[in-house]
Amino acid sequence: MSGLHRFASPARFLRLADRIQPWTAWTAAILIGAGLAVGFGFSPPDYQQGDTVRIMYVHVPSAWMALFCYAAMAVCAAAGLIWRHPLAHVIAHGAAPIGACFTIVCLATGMLWGKPMWGRWWAWDARLTSVLILLFLYLGYIALANAFDNTTRGDRSSAILALVGAVNLPVIKFSVDWWNTLHQPASVTRIGAPAIHSSMLTPLLLMAAGFMCLFATLLFIRVRAALLERRLRALRHARAHAPPAGGMDTGTTLS
Amino acid sequence: MTELYEFLAMGGYAGFVWPAYAVAAIVIGGLAVQSVRSLRSLRREVAALEEAQPRRPRHTRGRPGSGTGDAA
Numbered sequence: 001m002s003g004l005h006r007f008a009s010p011a012r013f014l015r016l017a018d019r020i021q022p023w024t025a026w027t028a029a030i031l032i033g034a035g036l037a038v039g040f041g042f043s044p045p046d047y048q049q050g051d052t053v054r055i056m057y058v059h060v061p062s063a064w065m066a067l068f069c070y071a072a073m074a075v076c077a078a079a080g081l082i083w084r085h086p087l088a089h090v091i092a093h094g095a096a097p098i099g100a101c102f103t104i105v106c107l108a109t110g111m112l113w114g115k116p117m118w119g120r121w122w123a124w125d126a127r128l129t130s131v132l133i134l135l136f137l138y139l140g141y142i143a144l145a146n147a148f149d150n151t152t153r154g155d156r157s158s159a160i161l162a163l164v165g166a167v168n169l170p171v172i173k174f175s176v177d178w179w180n181t182l183h184q185p186a187s188v189t190r191i192g193a194p195a196i197h198s199s200m201l202t203p204l205l206l207m208a209a210g211f212m213c214l215f216a217t218l219l220f221i222r223v224r225a226a227l228l229e230r231r232l233r234a235l236r237h238a239r240a241h242a243p244p245a246g247g248m249d250t251g252t253t254l255s
Numbered sequence: 256m257t258e259l260y261e262f263l264a265m266g267g268y269a270g271f272v273w274p275a276y277a278v279a280a281i282v283i284g285g286l287a288v289q290s291v292r293s294l295r296s297l298r299r300e301v302a303a304l305e306e307a308q309p310r311r312p313r314h315t316r317g318r319p320g321s322g323t324g325d326a327a
Binding site: 040045050051052054055058059062097098101102104105108109112113115116214218221222224225228229231232235236238239242 | 262265266267268271272274275276278279282283285286287290291293294297298300301304305307308
């Protein structure tokens with residue numbers, strides 16, 4: 001853990017963010033641009049699904065990011081609760097809305113892909129249902145994190161929810177194997193070579209890498225904002241309890 | 256020109272492919288705009304409060320026990 005503690009001080013984290021953020025932002029733009037160009041310009045339609053297969057280039061990366069964000073939050077929750085890492089909760093607070101947005105994109109694009117291919121927008125299928133639960137976990141985390149005036153209580157209770165909810169991640173990942181789901185089994189992250197032709201795998205991986213850089217960029221911005229929010233709360237608290245101008249804070253009420 | 260129409264038609268699935276990308280762009284784009292905007296407004300608020308706050312004299316800042324009425 002001592003390695004992580006090197007970045008524990010907010011100032012050092014912010015200096016790191018300043019240096020890396022422009023790079024991740026530009027890399028995200030280039031990778032996503034390339035992914036879209038290859039995905040729409042060079043990759044063929046699927047022999048069964050036709051052009052709807054192009055929805056995969058945004059559906060699958062957002063699904064991967066939705067899971068990755070929650071896993072990162074669970075690790076932060078553990079780091080915050082167990083090792084008292086001072087930045088852990090702030091980073092998890094920053095990541096939660098990003099993960100929630102990726103989950104919304106994953107569900108929406110999945111429905112838009114399911115309607116032409118399965119003939120229905122939604123099915124209470126194991127994969128779809130567990131991802132919907134993931135969205136509720138994200139929203140619950142965000143609500144819980146902001147529910148308390150006392151930041152420590154907010155941090156601790158939301159961290160516990162993040163850890164408890166992490167059990168849902170393997171359920172999502174293996175839902176397509178454990179149950180007989182409408183949703184197809186894994187095609188990339190599977191034992192053996194990916195079951196996708198390189199003409200489709202290339203844009204998919206470009207978009208996935210682009211989404212990862214996009215996540216890093218947004219996370220730096222939101223963690224910076226979360227740190228400022230705590231600074232603001234401290235300043236307001238200090239001002240509320242500051243002695244009146246010119247007077248002395250005797251701590252006792254002069255009746 | 257027909258090529259453009261053919262491309263936009265997406266093999267007849269235009270009604271599903273383009274809305275999927277529109278949703279992704281709107282949700283993630285909206286998140287990015289909101290993130291940057293909230294960061295800027297927080298920066299302004301903190302800067303304003305830091306200016307308004309009476310600055311403690313430099314030599315007492317940071318020294319342990321430099322608070323008032325410290326029992327030596």
